[in-house]
């Protein structure tokens with residue numbers, strides 16, 4: 001029974017291509033595709049899976065004008081799929097399988113594929129039935145790949161096609177970048193790193209590099225390589241981070257397009273390099289998902305830098321600074337397929353976002369190249385990966401892409417997405433960038449338009465004169481000429497483009513041109529550094545100037561401070577001297593330094609009141625002034641310090657000259673101006689010596705005298721001349737009499753002024769209760785009695801009032817004269833003086849005392865008489881006492897006698 005063979009279920013009639021892209025016309029012509037019809041006839045899938053790949057086209061040398069190389073690698077289909085997370089408890093066993101990275105191909109288990117290889121540069125993507133919305137089949141042809149690696153391709157083949165040209169270029173000094181793109185589990189990591197049994201691109205590249213180095217080790221001893229490895233990851237979705245995958249690597253940061261702090265390990269042999277790579281792979285973040293049991297969760301980047309230090313003199317190596325970069329990106333993944341949750345889901349977002357940004361950058365570059373008016377979008381700044389690969393993504397450096405896909409029907413959407421996204425990249429064109437690496441002028445110009453790249457690429461540099469001109473210009477290090485050099489270089493390129501030449505001479509010229517550009521770059525760097533140094537120098541100069549000014553100001557301040565200190569010390573010295581003088585003044589020697597005629601302001605002898613008296617008075621007036629000074633000193637601050645000896649000496653010195661009535665003092669006292677200060681307890685309370693006591697008594701006596709300005713009876717000068725006449729009379733009458741008795745008797749017997757004088761001495765001028773009826777006596781004893789009686793009366797009669805009026809002053813006075821009370825005569829005098837002082841005190845004065853004051857001065861002779869009496873009493877009492885003061889009293893008595901004699905003689909004259 002013959003059965004009609006049914007229509008094969010796997011036969012799918014697909015619609016004609018809708019989005020299939022023809023090979024770009026700019027691509028080099030490839031071998032005619034075996035069969036790339038627009039409509040694919042139904043064919044068994046087994047044929048597709050197990051059919052031999054079409055013969056590879058002959059390998060052509062990479063043209064400088066070729067487009068972006070995009071390779072496609074199809075992962076084997078029959079690999080044991082990873083167990084579902086959480087459903088299979090034996091995950092560890094599965095992981096162990098996966099770790100072995102040996103494809104466990106289950107032949108015939110899943111023969112439904114969606115991607116078939118048409119030829120070495122094209123594939124056809126057929127949508128599975130389940131994915132079709134309608135019954136109409138859908139297939140897409142993607143052509144134009146640099147090469148398509150079938151599922152059974154081996155690592156070596158991939159390396160030779162993809163990596164080896166880059167390594168060779170790297171060895172020649174050309175930087176290169178290889179990026180693996182593809183959905184999760186598509187074999188990116190396997191392609192890049194492989195396994196020990198089947199190493200991937202990186203191990204093979206290292207093997208090639210070091211084998212080449214070993215072969216030419218003797219001739220190029222200066223060549224060295226540095227390896228660095230880092231990953232960009234996202235932890236808990238908190239942004240991107242960079243981790244150094246080298247041993248002792250730490251977290252890094254990205255500045256501009258360079259990773260700051262990235263460790264570069266110098267590798268001198270393959271073993272070291274492989275161990276570093278293995279260590280980095282162990283350190284790299286991976287996790288198991290439903291799509292891949294060891295899924296990469298980060299973007300891993302490996303840099304191999306070729307550092308060529310010297311030249312061998314024969315061959316010129318331009319590999320200095322060339323970097324070979326290999327990037328294994330984490331594959332885009334769908335949460336539905338991976339089953340990611342939580343952290344894995346956040347990582348998926350980061351991975352998908354990075355892949356999307358990467359694609360945006362390349363698409364923007366492509367659009368910009370198509371239409372130069374369209375600006376290059378700045379998508380690179382949206383992720384660390386694109387920022388790091390910015391120069392590549394902006395078309396400044398050549399890069400290579402290898403796409404890994406899974407051919408299964410289940411992976412149709414992922415594969416379709418990747419092919420649709422990446423197939424346009426094949427149209428990205430590169431100018432001759434690799435031949436002119438790291439040229440600043442070129443870097444700037446490439447950002448403007450792609451047409452300039454073409455111009456540079458066509459440059460053959462055969463015009464040696466122009467090259468020499470540029471070289472000569474480059475010899476100048478002056479940075480100002482660098483821009484001119486660059487301009488000349490641009491002109492040079494334009495002229496060279498106008499007359500292109502080919503062949504070996506053009507290539508050599510290009511190499512020389514590279515040297516010139518290297519020198520130009522050096523000069524530009526020097527210019528930049530020179531400008532920076534100048535700016536820094538200017539700033540330092542400004543700071544130095546400011547510092548100098550500040551130092552000057554500080555020096556001025558220091559000088560001023562020194563002066564101030566000197567003045568302060570000087571003042572302190574003066575103060576000390578004054579203090580020492582004060583202490584010395586406590587024991588002044590008047591004999592050695594007689595007081596000068598510089599009256600104290602409050603006791604000035606040259607005041608308006610005293611002027612007429614000075615002119616008209618006799619020497620006695622001068623003596624009064626003399627005493628004025630003495631008294632001034634006495635009352636200023638030497639009152640308490642002057643010893644009896646000093647006073648006696650002064651007394652003896654002045655003899656009859658220096659002793660006299662202190663008119664000014666009297667004036668001041670009687671006017672009440674200085675009563676307060678004069679009668680201050682502080683001053684008077686410090687008087688303890690006999691001399692001070694005596695002087696105090698004298699001053700007190702003076703204070704009793706009131707100058708009657710209205711009566712004009714001042715005895716010595718001016719208006720008081722009548723008194724002086726009366727004094728003369730008294731003097732004429734009592735020549736041989738004792739001075740005291742004579743004076744007192746004369747005064748009391750002959751004129752009213754005498755009585756007035758006596759009463760004034762007694763301080764009874766203003767006292768109404770003084771007994772004025774006491775009869776005067778003519779003998780000395782009576783006189784003395786009268787005086788005593790008068791004084792006693794006055795004192796008795798005054799005491800009560802005064803004590804009431806100013807007990808404080810009275811108390812102070814009594815304290816200041818403690819010894820006076822012991823002697824009757826002196827006590828009487830004191831009793832007389834005490835109330836008189838009190839009478840003159842402000843407290844006892846009437847309110848209008850100052851306006852209606854009367855000044856009445858005693859003749860100096862009267863006062864001297866009074867004092868003389870006291871001295872006599874002192875002399876008599878001295879015998880009863882210890883005898884010390886008697887001698888002094890006698891001296892003073894003698895001085896007083898001589899003084900009185902002199903006074904009398906002056907008066908007589």
Ligand SMILES: Nc1ncnc2c1ncn2[C@@H]1O[C@H](COP(=O)(O)OP(=O)(O)OP(=O)(O)O)[C@@H](O)[C@H]1O
Nearest residue numbers: 101103184185186187188189190292295296330331
């Ligand atoms: N060409 C191949 N031949 C044999 N096995 C392969 C091939 N490609 C991938 N595999 C296997 O597939 C599994 C996943 O591969 P790999 O981890 O390289 O995928 P991936 O693209 O890096 O995934 P992810 O993006 O998640 O890291 C590995 O077990 C690997 O051994």
